[in-house]
Amino acid sequence: MTTSATPRQEYEVVLEPLLDVSLERDLSLGQRLWQQGWLRKGVILVLLALAWEAVARYQGNDLLLPSFLQTAAALYQGLVSGELLAKVGVSLVVLLKGYLLGIVLAFGLTSLAVSTQFGRDLLGTLTSMFNPLPAIALLPLALLWFGLGDNSLIFVLVHSVLWALALNTYAGFLGVSETLRMAGRNYGLRGLRLVVHILVPAALPSILSGLKIGWAFAWRTLIAAELVFGATSGKGGLGWYIFQNRNELYTDKVFAGLAVVILIGLLVESLVFDTLERLTVRRWGMQR
Amino acid sequence: MNSPLQGHTVSKLSSVATPALLQVDNVSLEYRTAQRVVRATHQVSFEVDKADRYVLLGPSGCGKSTLLKAIGGFIEPVEGAIRLQGQTVNGPGPDRIVVFQEFDQLPPWKTVKENVMFPLLASGTLKRKEAQARAEHYLEKVGLANFADAYPHTLSGGMKARVAIARALAMQPKVLLMDEPFAALDALTRRKMQEELLLLWEEVRFTLLFVTHSIEEALVVGNRILLLSPHPGRVRAEIHSHQYDLQSLGGHDFQASARRIHRLLFEDDGQAEQVSALDFADIRIAY
Numbered sequence: 001m002t003t004s005a006t007p008r009q010e011y012e013v014v015l016e017p018l019l020d021v022s023l024e025r026d027l028s029l030g031q032r033l034w035q036q037g038w039l040r041k042g043v044i045l046v047l048l049a050l051a052w053e054a055v056a057r058y059q060g061n062d063l064l065l066p067s068f069l070q071t072a073a074a075l076y077q078g079l080v081s082g083e084l085l086a087k088v089g090v091s092l093v094v095l096l097k098g099y100l101l102g103i104v105l106a107f108g109l110t111s112l113a114v115s116t117q118f119g120r121d122l123l124g125t126l127t128s129m130f131n132p133l134p135a136i137a138l139l140p141l142a143l144l145w146f147g148l149g150d151n152s153l154i155f156v157l158v159h160s161v162l163w164a165l166a167l168n169t170y171a172g173f174l175g176v177s178e179t180l181r182m183a184g185r186n187y188g189l190r191g192l193r194l195v196v197h198i199l200v201p202a203a204l205p206s207i208l209s210g211l212k213i214g215w216a217f218a219w220r221t222l223i224a225a226e227l228v229f230g231a232t233s234g235k236g237g238l239g240w241y242i243f244q245n246r247n248e249l250y251t252d253k254v255f256a257g258l259a260v261v262i263l264i265g266l267l268v269e270s271l272v273f274d275t276l277e278r279l280t281v282r283r284w285g286m287q288r
Numbered sequence: 289m290n291s292p293l294q295g296h297t298v299s300k301l302s303s304v305a306t307p308a309l310l311q312v313d314n315v316s317l318e319y320r321t322a323q324r325v326v327r328a329t330h331q332v333s334f335e336v337d338k339a340d341r342y343v344l345l346g347p348s349g350c351g352k353s354t355l356l357k358a359i360g361g362f363i364e365p366v367e368g369a370i371r372l373q374g375q376t377v378n379g380p381g382p383d384r385i386v387v388f389q390e391f392d393q394l395p396p397w398k399t400v401k402e403n404v405m406f407p408l409l410a411s412g413t414l415k416r417k418e419a420q421a422r423a424e425h426y427l428e429k430v431g432l433a434n435f436a437d438a439y440p441h442t443l444s445g446g447m448k449a450r451v452a453i454a455r456a457l458a459m460q461p462k463v464l465l466m467d468e469p470f471a472a473l474d475a476l477t478r479r480k481m482q483e484e485l486l487l488l489w490e491e492v493r494f495t496l497l498f499v500t501h502s503i504e505e506a507l508v509v510g511n512r513i514l515l516l517s518p519h520p521g522r523v524r525a526e527i528h529s530h531q532y533d534l535q536s537l538g539g540h541d542f543q544a545s546a547r548r549i550h551r552l553l554f555e556d557d558g559q560a561e562q563v564s565a566l567d568f569a570d571i572r573i574a575y
Contacts, residue, residue: 179390182362185380187407187459197410201397284396285441 038270066252075256084241088260091222091237094150098157099218103211105158106165111195114173123170127163135160135221139229153225160221161214168213172206173199205281212273216265223261307374308335309495310359310463314368316520317354328354329521331368334514336463341489341496343510343529345503347553351521352499356467359497360386372462382411385456389468391448394440394455401427401436404455413459426454429488446477450484457488463495470505482508483534503546507532515552525552 026032033039049068056067066074078084109126112119135156142152176199184198200207226239236244238257245253281287312335317328328351336342344352357363359370361380370377372384385407387393394403404423408414414422427433430450440448449469456464470478482505489496500506506513511530514523527549536542 177390177392179388179393180395182357182360182380182386183388183393183395184410185362186360186382186384186386187410188380188382188412189410193410198395201395204397280397284439286396 037274041270063249063251066255070252071255071259074250074252075259078253078256084256084260087236087238087241087257088264091226091239092264094153094237095157095218095222097150098154098222099161099215101154102158102161102214102218103165106162106169106210106214109162109166110169110173111192113170114195114199115191123166127167130159131163131167133159135217136224136228139225143229153222156221156225157218160217164217165207165210165214168206168210169203172203172210175206176202201280205287208273208277208281212269215268215273219261219265309338309340309373310336310497311371312336312355312359312368313371315355315358315365315370316367317351317358317363318366319354319363327520329516332516332521332523333368334523334526336495336497338495339493341498341509341511343498343500343506343513344516345500345506345513345549345553346516346521346524347518348501349518349521350516352501352516353467355516355521356386356465356497356499359463360384360465382407382413382459383462384465385459385461386465386467387449387452387456387469389471391440391445391472393452394448396440399437399439400432400443400451403440403451404458407455407459411459422458423454426458427451429457429491430454430484444477445473446481449473449481453485453488457492457494461494463497466496466498468499468501471500471502478505479534485509486533503549504537506549507542507545508534508537513549515549517553527552 027035053068056065056070059065062070075084109119109123113123114120138159139152139156142155146152146155173195180198180202181194184194189197222237223239223242226237227243238260242254242257245251245257277287312333314331314333316330316332318325319328320326332351332355334342344355346352354363358365359377361377361384364378377384395406398406401420401423404427405416405419408419408422409416413419424433424436427436430453432447432450432454435443435447440451443451452469470481473481486509488494496509498506498509500509507529511528513527513529515525515527516522517524527545529545532542532545
């Protein structure tokens, strides 16, 4: 029944060089355009603006919901008169001070946490204590301690950035593979040099996401602080602008102020963080 | 040629006047889990001479990787001492470069060339310019000169292993420690890497300590093989294998040596059946 000889023949093929078949070909123009992130996001923004305009016109009440075009006009006026830019400047300076200080403190805490047991416990306890505490709830205290002025704002900004960033950075440090750590130690790296040369770059995806979250938290805290407590220093920022215009029922200007907050958020996200990611983690193949 | 070395832990080289490059003297190693302390190796001794290709071979659980890490300075022995050129090893150092099995040993944020330069700069061995020249030299040797500016994530597994070897060789360590460096590669690439490693050794004559759990790989790569028994690791035998290379695969002598090693590792006097039934799956026969 069983046949030992297979019915198929063995064969060998002599391979000719492939000349008439191209090994790669270009994607079509449409596909290439659609791969541009800014274009895709731009389309989403245009769609949102159209929807906004339609709803505002349908409702027809400028006081409650000014249309997209009215807001754009108010925004343009604010920018041209320089009033809005001055407010943005005031807000951004305070924001950057608090943000940078928060970053420095977060790195100090996490570096301590990776090197000592005490640091680990300190970071764990402090983050679980303070992370759930809304920064804005600390502002009355900060005003008492630091007085009216930038310092009390910086204090709450640091509070809003520090814990989120420290948690993310520490989680990133813990995720660095043992092999990479051992390789670093093998070459004589230890302590702070190990953190700088191995842990920080290896944990960069987590650190970047921590920086993003910290940035968003800082913005929220700042605008909220200015909205609730008005101008804490002599000249107000963007939150104060929104607050003042709401009191005077310039709803289009309120929307313009909110739009600026959103625009700055988008700009920082797409210019700063996106560039950072493209130059680092995506180029290194650590993130897609 | 090779008489059994019963209870004979250190190769007798009494005719050689110079002391061994690396001395592992009665070393016991333990590692801690959450519940208990586990003994990985028990009173292991051996000596490695200059330009040796010394292989640690044994089934999983014989502590060979732990032993390599101890020589690398990552683990401290609970008993005995490890001496490199007479100096007791305490802590990791760039005179003993480790090539790991895992592909993520290459920092992904550095290009191939920067990866090779990294230990040279981190340990302060060379200035940037000289480090660059040396990196290029060794990348040329492992055939990756064209990939100097590529990032590791764009390389295949075999190329990553080559970068790790180039990086280790560029440091010109006193002893090169390889922890199953080819285990994660496919069989064809592994064979090619073994061949290249032997060619490199012919050229550079570095001292190599190589951990594997493949009998064939041990016979091909090594000139001496230390057999370790599992749970805890103890020295079972030391065997010469300098006469074999990739051409000897499948030859009669080679097969006989492989069978002898298999017997020494698994047919533990009297309880042959039981032990081989337990541990046969641990051995990887690659060819």
